Amino acid sequence: MKKVYMDYASTTPIDKEVLNEIIPYFDKYYGNASSIHSFGIEAFDAIEDSREQVSNLLNANPEEIIFTSGGTESDNLGIKGVAFNNKKKREKKGFHIITSQVEHPAVLETCKYLEKTGFNVKYLSVDKYGLINTRELEDAISENTFLVTVMFGNNEIGTIEPIKEIGEITKKHGILFHTDAVQAIGKVPIDVKKLNIDLLSISSHKIYGPKGVGALYVRRGAKLQTIAHGGGQEKGLRSSTLNTPGIVGLGKACELGKKRMNKDVSHITDLRDILIKELKTIDQSYLNGHPKKRLANNVHFRFDAIEGESLNLMLDDKGIAASTGSACSSKKLQASHILLAIGLKPEEAHGSIRLTLGRMNTKDDIEYVVKVLPEIVQKLRTMSPLWKR
Amino acid sequence: MPDKYSEKVLDHFRNPRNLGEIKDADGIGTVGNPTCGDVMTIYIKVKNGRIEDIKFKTYGCAAAIASSSIATELVKGKTLKEALELTRNDVAEELGGLPDYKMHCSNLAADALRRAIEDYKKKKNM
Numbered sequence: 056m057k058k059v060y061m062d063y064a065s066t067t068p069i070d071k072e073v074l075n076e077i078i079p080y081f082d083k084y085y086g087n088a089s090s091i092h093s094f095g096i097e098a099f100d101a102i103e104d105s106r107e108q109v110s111n112l113l114n115a116n117p118e119e120i121i122f123t124s125g126g127t128e129s130d131n132l133g134i135k136g137v138a139f140n141n142k143k144k145r146e147k148k149g150f151h152i153i154t155s156q157v158e159h160p161a162v163l164e165t166c167k168y169l170e171k172t173g174f175n176v177k178y179l180s181v182d183k184y185g186l187i188n189t190r191e192l193e194d195a196i197s198e199n200t201f202l203v204t205v206m207f208g209n210n211e212i213g214t215i216e217p218i219k220e221i222g223e224i225t226k227k228h229g230i231l232f233h234t235d236a237v238q239a240i241g242k243v244p245i246d247v248k249k250l251n252i253d254l255l256s257i258s259s260h261k262i263y264g265p266k267g268v269g270a271l272y273v274r275r276g277a278k279l280q281t282i283a284h285g286g287g288q289e290k291g292l293r294s295s296t297l298n299t300p301g302i303v304g305l306g307k308a309c310e311l312g313k314k315r316m317n318k319d320v321s322h323i324t325d326l327r328d329i330l331i332k333e334l335k336t337i338d339q340s341y342l343n344g345h346p347k348k349r350l351a352n353n354v355h356f357r358f359d360a361i362e363g364e365s366l367n368l369m370l371d372d373k374g375i376a377a378s379t380g381s382a383c384s385s386k387k388l389q390a391s392h393i394l395l396a397i398g399l400k401p402e403e404a405h406g407s408i409r410l411t412l413g414r415m416n417t418k419d420d421i422e423y424v425v426k427v428l429p430e431i432v433q434k435l436r437t438m439s440p441l442w443k444r
Numbered sequence: 445m446p447d448k449y450s451e452k453v454l455d456h457f458r459n460p461r462n463l464g465e466i467k468d469a470d471g472i473g474t475v476g477n478p479t480c481g482d483v484m485t486i487y488i489k490v491k492n493g494r495i496e497d498i499k500f501k502t503y504g505c506a507a508a509i510a511s512s513s514i515a516t517e518l519v520k521g522k523t524l525k526e527a528l529e530l531t532r533n534d535v536a537e538e539l540g541g542l543p544d545y546k547m548h549c550s551n552l553a554a555d556a557l558r559r560a561i562e563d564y565k566k567k568k569n570m
Contacts (some may be wrong), residue, residue: 362481364505365457370456390481402478438463439503440485441478 058374059420063208063261063352063413064238065378069304077265080300080416084337088297089288098299105306112309113255114148114246115272120209121289122302125269126237129256130161132293133271134204136279137254138169141201151199155179155187156396159210161256162235163392166204175199184216184345185397202231206257207255211393211409212344213353215243222251237261237269238379239378241312242320252298253277259301263306269303315414321381323412324351330410333425337432343397343407356408357399361435366408369431375424378409392424450540451505456510461517464499471567473559475552484555486516487504490564494523500556505543505551511535515553524561530554 060068080101086094088102106117123129134152143152154166156178177195179187187205196203203225208215218234225232233254236245241262247255253274260266273279273292285294312319330414331354334340339359358366363379370377390404399407410424436442449457468489476483482504489497498520508562519527532551536542536563542551564570 360503362504362508365509368454368457368506400479402481405478405481438460438501438509440474440483440501441503 056374056378057423059187059416059423060376061354061412061416061420061424062376062378062412063416064213064409064411066260066266067263067413068415069260069265070308070311072311073264073304073307077170077300077304080303084299086299088299089286098297101299102297102302105302105309108306108310109257109270112240112245112313113257113272114248116275118360119272119275121271121273122297122305123269123271123293124267124298125260126159126235126256126258127291128162129258129269130204130233130235130280131165132160132279132282133254133256133273134162134165134202135169135282136292137202137231137233139280139282140176140278142173150174150201151197153177153178153179153192153195153200153203153205155181155205155216157181157185157209157211157214157393158206159237162204162206179205180424181214181396182302184348184400185212185393186345186348187216189217189220189224192221196224196228196230200228200230202233204233204235207234207236207245208243208350208353209344209393210238211391212355212397213238213350213411214345215348215350218250218252222402225253226251229272233331236288236357238350240309241316242323244316247272247274249283251391254279259305259308262308262312265301265304268298268305270305291306320351322414323416326412326416326418327351327354329418330354330412330421330424333421337429340432343394343399354410355407355414356395356410357403358432358436359403359406360439361407361432363407365435366406366431369435370408370428373427375427378411379407449510449543452514452538452540453506453510453542456513456539457506460500460509460513462499462513462520463501465501466497466499469499469560470513471560471562471564473556473561473563475556476504476508477557478503481505482550482552484508484512484556486512486553486560488557488560488564490524493525494521495519495527496521500553505546505550507546508552510539511542511551511553512556514538515557519557524564527557528561530557 084097086098088098110117237258255272258269343355349382367379390401394404454536466487470490471488472483484502502512
């Protein structure tokens, strides 16, 4: 059976070049980067090379990169680190954080946790495309606000937020700006200096690197407190013996991501646009997210009268790997907060499917999905008591 | 999938038995709510106090579709009294179990069947 992977926003296969780069760091160069002997120095040097590769992708300085275990930890460190650092200083002023309703759980749950410990959080609403309103953001800023955290590109519907405008606003008000760029790196050119970003989270396994490693960019001068105490690695911000193979992989993935960005983006944008055009021809189908301000790899649709988990499983039976925001596929049994935030009713959110493209997808893959998916939608509709055509 | 479905659930999901509607049904029962993601309609044809034919239509996840399918199989040919004894647990057990969080929302077939039998009785003034 033909197999088509279209869940690249969930994770990517590791690039062969990245894999080859990593392997010697498991058994040949296994030293602890904190050790002063030659074994340690080999690991240390490799890690510093990676730091440079990561910083090049973001136009940051190498010393502004902190290695972590992934996107979730980067978000936690960035947000809690800044929050805890401000808690002592701002006892009289109060503590206010601004975020959006469409953040990844790594940001949203961190903010909810901070609310429980005494911080105030404003969750900005979004329009039907998932875009925040920068005027609402500016209006929400008070003298108590010390951090704005808004994602770069949405993990579910692919909408790209107005990062440049947000950066201008936070700079004007002297507030730190964190962005979760896990879905955006490698697909959107990011210059943290031009965009006035103070903190930025990335993950390796979304850009053809290994799982279990990521980074947080921290602009020089931005102050945070650690959330994991220990041996004091990574300037005391992230204690733990450095994961040399993972970090080497992240570095290589960033280097390749930068080198291949133009080619990758043009390839997957072409495929994405064909897929969107074809799926729109299905009766009562709707594209979620912004038609233009959209990650190059994201296709997100909903179909009336069918449920996403069933659609997802039937696609899987045909060898197609996709993802759904239906409540029925989550243990919480709640429709995706992102789909509800853009104004969909729960019953509309259930019928959604996300197809995310990657470097390895071909025109053949698109043709196969375009042939199979409408048949499955049709089949599920003939089974559905809600289908009235 | 957060929790894996049993082979039997997947079999009934892929090859649903008694799928469709009965145009001149003696009883029809619909339960569920699109907001929750599951709606199920069961159609029955009754002869001599027995369920002679039964069909279903379901909007929902694999658990919802599979539980509808197996429930229709379990009660086809049974007396109304026997059919009324079918419980949610029976359906889940026959399927080789359902993930815990699916037990309440998706396992609606026994309720839909009961509703269809009530509808039949009401129409017959029983």
